[in-house]
Amino acid sequence: MRTIALVKRVCIQMVRDKRTLALMMVAPLVILTLLHFLLSSDTTTPKLGVNGVEESLINELKEKEIEIIQYDQLKNPDQLIKDENLDAILQLEGDQIDLTITNDDPSKAKVLQTKVLQAISTVNASEQATNLANLVEDIGRQLPNTPIYLPQAKVPEFNTSYIYGSSDTTFFDQLSPILVGFFVFFFVFLISGIGLLRERTTGTLDRLMATPIQRRDIVFGYLIGYGFFAIIQTIIVVFYATKILDIMLVGSLWNVILINLSLALVALLLGILLSAFANSEFQMMQFIPIAIIPQVFFAGILPFEGMPEWMQLVAKCMPMYYGGNALVDVMYKGLGLSDIKNELFVLLGFALVFIVLNILALKKYRKI
């Protein structure tokens, strides 16, 4: 009964607080949209200055979507790159190949370098094939009546197939499941934490302790009250991400919602738990770099296998690690419920532990 009274009150307060409601419902969508367009936009075609490069190689490079600008002579490539705003300069002199790269964006530089190398080796391979064919023809002419069979040298055909995703997969596709989960986690944390904090700072929590309400009534009242809004938020975010932004979703939408709801539950409880250790909204904000931001690093953005062992242990203490992994499994890899059930159980375990800790933390206000 008392829990219901609390749920009702939390809901009225939330609905009246339009700004907070908007922050919870709209802010994640805005950020997701921004990131979507930032991360999945096509990379601009790189500009390559060339000097002394044969026509065949230039064609090969153009085929790889590189813009070619030819220079007859090059005195000072470093200066030219800066002046002409090029990404790289390729110079060929005899057997010597010089590639000068700006490297202002290392990942783009790597891609460009790989493309240039591929182009050169393709051209070389076909040149050699032609040379070989010519050689065979020569020998054939010099040694008449000697049949020479040489299988036509061909540039081998190269096929790439992908287990997860496709050649069109962008960084955003792999990142977005984690981001969806993270934003649900972050905003639910923030709003529920500040909600209970306000109750503490205005003295109403203290005042509640003079009524026969039980500590667990308070925890469950907040859990259900804010949980209601967290559910709505989760559903909005997931639908927006998958239906409107068209983020890659290979697995089941329901599993995605299930994972995000578990994450929201953990975030909600963590928020109200940490609010016990904050005396103001500002102090609540101070928990963000400590308790929230690190989670995103361990959620699958950085490769887990590459971490030192102790970091892997840290990762395993973070709810986002399980949430992020499960979301990538479902959205990107298309795995099913049986593959993510362990992660879900761990998240529920976190929730249970946080419920107990919350009830204990309220002991600060009343012993019974």
Next chain:
Amino acid sequence: MTSTIVLEQVSKSFGKKTVLNNININVDAGQIFGLIGPSGSGKTTLVKIIVGMDHPSAGQVQVLHTQVPNLGLLQSIGYMAQADALYNDLTGKENLAFFASLYKLNKESQKKRIAYAADLVELTPHLTKKVQNYSGGMKRRLSLAIALIHDPPILILDEPTVGIDPELRKSIWEEINRLKNNGKTILITTHVMDEAEKCDQLAMVRDGEIISNGSPKDLKNHYNINSLEEVFLKAGGKKHENNRIS
């Protein structure tokens, strides 16, 4: 007479600072008991210990012959905090309804009690306004109404008349007397001496100790002074002696 509130050798310290030192109090049923003392003397701390919101470092508290803290006991206590603890984004009525629903009250009596309590503190016309638009006095009155909402036999009021205009203060005291005549026990704290006159029993608190207690009349007779204010000063001056007079 039966004792409703009994404190035995209650002490409280926050860290190294002793805020209450060996407090013994007996509040009889149907009395208005006044805790009087300057601010910072420990009244609020004492009152919170009686309600069970705080734990004494030493000593015992019994209310209605039940050891504090006890959840069931809170159904019998109406508490008005010194600082208004209200939900500013809710209306007066929503505040009353929320607190009412925390007590064992059926829907019908909840409605009646809300109407009664609001009427008592003259807030009925303002019930649909949000509390953030209330004046300081209106907030005090709403806090008092919340303390009365479940019709408790014991009322613990921490400086209830602070910030309330004289006219309303008078009507609140009239109501306190009426509640007393209905058999309720009322513990009230104040730092205003003229309110002390209206209490049946007084305990004067200074620096966490009770420097004197008894009825206002007894206190004045004992020190042979006409004003309680002077009693307070005199009693405080020799606080290391035994000032129990009644």
